[in-house]
Amino acid sequence: MKPVETTSPTDEFVKGLWRENPVFVQVLGMCPVLAVSNTAINALAMGLATTFVMCMSNTLVAVLRHAIPRQVRIATYILIIATFVTVVDYTIEAISLDLHRALGAFISLIVVNCLILGRAEAFASRHGAGIAMLDGLGMGAGFTLALVCLGGVRELLGSGSLFGVAVLPAGFEPWIVMILPGGGFFTLAAWLLLINYLKQRRQADAEPVREALQ
């Protein structure tokens, strides 16, 4: 028996939020992260859509994991994911046409988000349905968190507002560059820098303790 069952369900959920955050730690699924994070609302919608798709496809892959032949598993996963993405695409179009227009082809492009395929292959195909669903929820939540972090910064600096509400004083000169594609790259780089810095500082803190133990 492999020691996979030692982690608790809450741990499966929480790991996606921070320790194995898909965007900041694993650097997966970059295309939608950069493309739709120009406002916080778009980022949140994209995050929720991806979470739904990941949650459902993880569950279905886990349920079918003994029925899918190994040779065609990737193609099967992609078809499962594409089905749920079509559902999301039509749902968003029915709820809010403006949002659908703002996100454009990037809703359909959730299909090729390597994060979803990665979770199906690395986690859902080896675990039960319940735990796979939790993993999908957790990873989705981490993905949404990262997207909103990015979208919030870009919207705040690029247009002086947050979730469409103006928060900075009228005298604030918006940094147009933050809404342009280049701003996406810069903001993500800045977040990665911050996280790298915190990680290295924690390692430096832990170093003397380890030496004292030896």
Place this chain on the structure above:
Amino acid sequence: MNEQSLWSIFVNAALVNNFVLAYFLGICPFLGVSAKIGTATRMGGAVMFVMLVSSVCAYGIHHLLIAIGAPFLELIAFIAVIASAVQLVEMFIKKMSPALFRALGIFLPLITTNCAILGLALFQTNKGYGFGQAIVYAFGAGAGFTLALILMAGIREKLEFADTPQVVRGTAIALIVAGILSLSFMGFAGLGA
């Protein structure tokens, strides 16, 4: 029907709205395969070829699905056809040139999950391009992808010798370079309009 001229479609896809630097499509291979100019060029060639094949297929599928009244199957059909096209290209290259096949290695099957390919199929459908326009669009997008990949690889080869601080090494510095490249590509705005 879209009336844009072929030249303007090409310039638009390759430079003004570069798939990597303006639409953020295909970022994974852009960051993953851009360490050496040689691999970047070969990868760009393979992607351009798959783009042309899937563009032609997407044009056919779109019109077929409209004819039988099932547009909701479009996404599933696109991704299934792209996956099989990549498989076909892989078998073809393996048969014709084993040397090239070995050189491309894992990058070839990974083209399936390259969002630039699916993005191309979706964009050309949304814009309502005709057959000739679709092919030129695919060619331009492929050329733009290759150009961005080669530029990035050139910068990263130089960057290896630079004395960068410990914190920025890896993805962070690659993203900053990509951001500056993206800003400079903004200079093409308005060209070919």
